[in-house]
């Protein structure tokens with residue numbers, strides 16, 4: 317795996333680096349009350365997500381101006397290495413990283429902590445102290461040429477034999493209704509939920525292979541509102557799947573706009 321996913325040691329060795337910003341995506345009460353990684357800034361999920369009406373460029377993105385202000389206010393610069401974590405196997409943190417990527421951050425500088433806060437807490441020091449933050453000007457600009465795809469592209473993918481649609485929700489949700497032809501891969505299957513870390517690379521490749529999620533294909537990800545696919549996207553990026561498409565509108569938009577739905581289990 318490349319350093320899109322990094323371990324606690326990797327992060328601990330960079331805590332004093334001014335070029336690295338660690339983002340804690342948990343709620344403020346957890347960050348303040350339970351403690352956090354030393355020097356980490358707190359950006360809870362709601363702070364970088366539109367409301368349910370999705371007012372910005374697509375889906376639940378917060379808008380380039382809002383993201384620019386937010387990232388700059390916590391000292392993120394255009395060339396910062398960003399490490400994100402949460403305490404939910406990285407799903408909220410991954411959403412932050414994908415949001416930064418969609419607003420133009422260099423994807424080689426985006427890193428998810430492997431193992432969430434509870435793993436860090438077992439291995440490394442924590443603090444409740446406030447970090448020193450120097451606000452910056454952060455130039456966010458929506459990347460129309462990025463991995464994000466729209467409803468038309470999804471409709472085309474349904475009929476494209478070279479595209480594999482992947483539904484990252486739970487089994488019962490999939491059975492209630494999914495985009496025709498989608499393979500089901502609950503995002504949590506990529507996590508060892510006891511160790512609270514991403515599964516080892518060999519296990520990931522074997523699981524993905526068994527499900528027919530082949531790096532030679534175009535992999536098209538969706539869930540309900542593009543939160544859970546952020547985690548799957550991050551893992552597949554770490555495994556260097558070359559052709560990933562991220563359906564920001566996800567099933568919420570697909571159904572709202574009358575897309576056809578299949579029910580029941582996989583064939």
Ligand SMILES: O=S(=O)([O-])[S-]
Nearest residue numbers: 540541542543544
């Ligand atoms: O994770 S989700 O966007 O499907 S609610």
